[in-house]
Amino acid sequence: MTQQLFSAHESAIIDEGAQIGRETRIWHWVHICSKAKIGEYCSLGQNAFIGNKVLIGDNVKIQNNVSVYDNVTLEDDVFCGPSMVFTNVYNPRSAVSRKDEYLDTLVKRGATLGANCTIICGTRIGQYAFVAAGAVVTKDVPDYALMAGVPARQIGWMSEYGVRLDLPLEGSGEYICPKTQDVYRLIGNQVSKS
Template identity: 60%
Template sequence: MNFYVHPSSYVDEGVIIGEDTKIWHFSHIQKGAKIGEKCSLGQNVNISNNVQIGNGVKIQNNVSIYEGVELEDYVFCGPSMVFTNDLTPRSKYPKGAEGYKRTLVKYGASIGANATIVCGNTIGRWAMIASGAVVTKDVPDYALMTGIPAKQKGWVCECGHVLKNELKCIECEREYNLSNGVLTEAK
């Protein structure tokens, strides 16, 4: 075993956990889940059946990653943020896995504490979702999203700093190009 699971946590059979990953107190990893290398799952994290999590992902306390959600490499999920996987849930009429809407969180995106991600949407690379925001539509790469429902309030650098008037980061000096509402890193 080249990973750590706290004794209070449960890992079902058929789970794959990458090297140097740490799973902390009172967490449950359900069958068929795949977790990459060098991930950190905080206290009281639930990873549902067949969920795919990339390398270097950080999931803070009290987060559930439901079936239908996929996290690419280096995604950050803040404390108590929420994913959904069913747009029309009914206790009396469960849909099962085939009824769940897919949600994709792309490489390097960050989701703040207590944010909600409504299912069926994609969060772009290096996007930043503010604490408490409610995402109800696709999010572009590098977008800064705030509010309820979340609206784009600007752009963020790969390093996480908000880009101001110029599309050059004052922190790390990366430069970006904006064309037709799409931000890309300048080469």
């Protein structure tokens, strides 16, 4: 018998065929479907659900009560806050089957999705973007963007460390993160790290 390289609480349900990377921790009452692919060093909090057509990178943190439905991809180092929500059908109806209409959602490396936020399907969340608690994302989010509100709108920029950058929403500028000394540059409406 092959030794598991991940740890799972005895109450977790892991369907046969699921791929789970080493050092990943699976907590109470988690359900992972058979075709899910989960990377290394991840943490899946209590009562999480991971669908079949889901790809999760390395070092992803999924907090309690998060369902990651089909057609969602989470790249490395993504943080999903408690009870945040993904969708996969734009216009669901109980009496109308739309499983062939699932829209892809991509969350890029290092993004943070705050507690109780909602990500409407078909969107792309940029790398190191930061979605505030309770926000409802209805359109693509730029790299490093700080999003808040219902519907979510951009209110600023965030560093990879999670510090708000003192930069305008558009124009040009430069900011040095006080925690890491990394330099961030704004050109037009895009931020990049030097």
